[in-house]
Amino acid sequence: EVQLVESGGGLIQSGGSLRLSCGASGFTISNNYMSWVRQAPGKGLEWVSVIYSDSDTHYADSVKGRFTISRDKSKNTVYLQMNSLRAEDTAMYYCARVHRNSDGYTMFAFDIWGQGTMVTVSS
């Protein structure tokens, strides 16, 4: 079964660091683009970051310079290292796979989602 499972969330003080993990099963993360998306309580979804199959990475302006996305092929896991956390980073963090069509072309849409892990930053 194709599945994503996030972990690593919790309560952290402002200025602190946290690393989120996203374990994949049923497919190989290094063959796909993988993203993190977050949702603050009562708010909409916000794209955070992506790591391409060639290891290129991109970030939303709101987290650039503070967050780092990475992966471990041997563990089939994607990570989000979050430093210098702020109250506004409080959110549910979802891991998502970026869809590729049958020809292998990236469709820049998210097709598989994890259930999310909650990060709460206290000020």
Added chain:
Amino acid sequence: QTVVTQEPSFSVSPGGTVTLTCGLSSGSVSTAYYPSWYQQTPGQAPRTLIYSTNTRSSGVPDRFSGSILGNKAALTITGAQADDESDYYCVLYMGSGISLFGGGTKLTVL
């Protein structure tokens, strides 16, 4: 700074048809933005409905369709059902690795 715009709320009668839109604060949406649509109910992860403008994700009923209408992407729901009452989000690919979500539309079926 570019913003992806969506109607904050919409209502539809059971069995009716509704079209939600996804625009840009500056410029027009085209297929080059790879518009996609997601449905989310409270406490749940998003569910993918449409990608690449008009391709339904696996298992999505054909009551859901995507298109470009004028200068916006659109999600049309025909024969609305009670369990279509959800938040709907669009995503546009802005290039250079960046994706942007719209603010979401809260759909009420009543």
